[in-house]
Amino acid sequence: MQYGFVIDNRKCIGCHACTTACKSEHDVPIGVNRTWVKQVEKGEFPHTRRIFSVLRCNHCSDAPCVEICPVEALFYREDGIVDFDKDRCIGCKSCMQACPYDALYIDPETRTAAKCNYCAHRIDVGLEPACVIVCPEEAIISGDLDDPDAKIAQLLAQEQVTVRKAAKGTVPNLYYIDGDEASLNPMRTEPSDSYFWNAQTRGVGHFARAAEKLAFSNSDIVDALTGLDTDKPERAPKSVEVLMQRENRIYDTPDKGILWGWEVSGYVWTKAIAAGVFLVWFIGWLMGDRGAFADLQVPVAVTGLIFLALTGVLLVLDLDQPRRFLYVLLRPQWNSWLTRGAYAITGYGGLLTLWGLAAYFEWQAIAQVTTWLTLGLALLTAIYTAFLFAQARGRDFWQSPSLALHMLVHSVMAGGATLVIMHLVSGQAIPSLLATTLILALVVNALTLTAELATTHATAEAKRTVAMIVHGRYQAAFWIGSVLIGCVLPFVLLLIGITAMPLWIASVAILIGILVTERIWVEAPQRIPLT
Helix, strand or coil: CCCCEECCCCCCHHHHHHHHHHHHCCCCCCCCCCCCCEEEEEEEEEEEEEEEEEEECCCCCCCCHHCCCCCCCCCCCCCCCCCEEECCCCCHHHHHCCCCCCCCCECCCCCCCEECCCCCCHHHCCCCCHHHHHHHCCCCEEEEEECCHHHHHHHHHHHECCCCHHCCCCCCCCCCCCCCCHHHCCCHHCCCEECCEEEEECCCCCCCCCCCCCCCCCCHHHHHHCCCCCCCCCCCCCCCCHHCCEEEECCCCCCCCCCCHHHHHHHHHHHHHHHHHHHHHHHHHCCHHHHHCCCCCHHHHHHHHHHHHHHHHHHHHHHCCHHHEEEEEEEECEEEEEEHHHHHHHHHHHHHHHHHHHHCCCCCHHHHHHHHHHHHHHHHHHHHHHHHHHHHHHCCCHHCCCHHHHHHHHHHHHHHHHHHHHHHHHHHCCCCHHHHHHHHHHHHHHHHHHHHHHHHCCHHHHHHHHHHHHHCHHHHHHHHHHHHHHHHHHHHHHHHHHCCHCCCCHHHHHHHHHHHHHHHHHHHHHCCCCC
16 A cells, blocks of 8 residues: 555646645644645746646655654654654754655744645545645545555556656655646746745744845836836836746745754764864874874873764754754664764764773773774764765765765864874874874865865756855855865975974864865755755
């Protein structure tokens, strides 16, 4: 059994009855929607067409939201419906990043994730979803896709249908008859804060955006339609083509804004330092003077634990239900890399503590064993975020195969810079191996950034993200913060020589560059519209 939907665009009149019925049935708050009708105008005046597309959860057979949820708040029912349990949700917003269809939102009242659940409570008593019942044109058809006698199965057999973003491999169970790419593909039209009949000036959830001025006032619309602009004679008259472009989005659900903000980029940074100090220490201990690096065990353990604690604080701060943060450990869903990462961080913290205590109390046997065990969890702590981002299938730029190397190199750079600062503060001589490690890491970092940005990207979404980083919104932060301050400057200073001032500047510059880069890598892909 597999329940699904067919949306017959030949019949949809854009009345929004489905949206209203859904809100009434589930008490959906203002500002968020489980079901909505996107409207796009296509063509050039006077030869135009208005397209209505009902959008909602696709109840995918391979739902990325279920895979990434760390606490099983999202789950498959036996009938194929993707349902959710708000009492388990911790508000991590991972499901929102994973869904390619922008179907999930954070309920501003419960502070938990929510979405269309196919009116599962109605299905259980033999009724159809509220949106199906209320549609005056029978444009929404529901039922069991596996039942050959069901109307929905017969429609799929008789009509040519399309799905949204088939390349994502989610196997969606929502099909469109007479679907149009101008409406179903979010890259074909630009979202806006202001449409003809509404103002969507504020997102909802964890990162609600501040109110902005409307792009069009009522007088602007009248002027555009009439070709007159009597109130502002200094402006050129507008033509109707301003509002009737070839493909123009005229109504959509509000933009949710940046879901993972400074807390996430900050935790990636602190995590890089926490894992990196041990990794760089291990490189020095393995390849250099073991006696000299053995003396650093306790300071390295303390530093790592401090930044690991900061990582945990930032992770909790990012949750919309921070009191439930222990659910990740106590109610784990093991396919999620958020769960695996939480256990990796916890295990790393425990082993780092034992390793530091073994060094302090000179428990040689324990220190030797824990050194190698801690290495494994330090590596996993450094790179697991790359696998978590890869599970966020809604964000194409995060699917880069080099992201794990990106995270590892940043950990080595952050750890090396932190160890240099520790040496400078204590007045100890800087081992030449430490400077060499930083120089090599900077070279690998430059090559990794080049690979992530310069190689061919498979999707328009990833290409737009790269353009935003290199030439658009983030170009100043990238070229100045990531490249000049974070890479070129410390590389030159480290080549000059191992003296105090260049090392201070180089180390601080590396840490600043990593923080700027992680902010860009976390934030930029979230600015690409999913619907």
